[in-house]
């Protein structure tokens with residue numbers, strides 16, 4: 001059966017001030033897929049996610065998420081940014097960090113105490129990432145990898161239909177990275193997952209398609225990612241790291 005498109009970019013260009021970052025970008029992401037955005041540093045990967053979230057506006061072209069303007073669809077999106085700062089003088093607990101994911105969930109922003117349902121969903125998300133035992137610990141005392149799991153749990157607590165993760169495994173070891181990608185892979189049976197990664201060799205074992213971002217955007221099924229495609233995406237400055245495929 002033909003899948004619906006969750007994200008559609010049509011002839012999109014974007015500049016920061018006068019500096020062009022993306023030019024005439026057209027691609028779409030079908031529902032219930034697991035894809036990765038790859039490309040060289042400063043190629044525009046984070047910018048692409050911010051456009052999907054409606055945090056940035058294109059200078060040209062149109063973007064639709066779930067058939068709406070991105071900012072209207074935001075309550076259906078879970079987002080884990082690349083960098084998250086927490087004030088060490090404000091020792092928020094792990095559970096409180098995950099509960100923040102409930103603030104934008106459902107019908108829109110709201111202020112007020114968290115409900116029992118919010119707490120149950122936040123705990124479930126922590127369980128999924130095997131971090132429930134740390135729920136009362138201050139977030140700032142966690143290791144980099146543990147923090148990353150908690151931040152993924154926060155994105156999941158929004159019960160998103162589209163999950164955007166910006167370099168979610170940059171601080172975790174290979175075993176945890178593998179576990180996380182297996183979890184994301186199984187979650188992509190029901191929701192759409194987009195992961196920004198530097199490690200094309202690793203993500204190729206899990207994702208169905210890669211979106212190569214380097215001013216232009218090209219989408220390829222993982223099976224069609226050849227050496228030629230890689231050098232087109234990264235230019236000649238690429239050092240490929242080979243990973244052993246499972247099975």
Ligand SMILES: Nc1ncnc2c1ncn2[C@@H]1O[C@H](COP(=O)(O)OP(=O)(O)OP(=O)(O)O)[C@@H](O)[C@H]1O
Nearest residue numbers: 016017021039040041042043044045046047048082
């Ligand atoms: N707020 C901003 N103002 C001006 N320029 C910006 C801003 N944010 C990003 N840029 C520039 O836009 C370009 C693309 O940045 P972006 O963060 O999208 O790249 P990226 O592919 O995610 O990079 P990386 O792999 O290093 O995380 C870079 O040259 C960056 O310096």
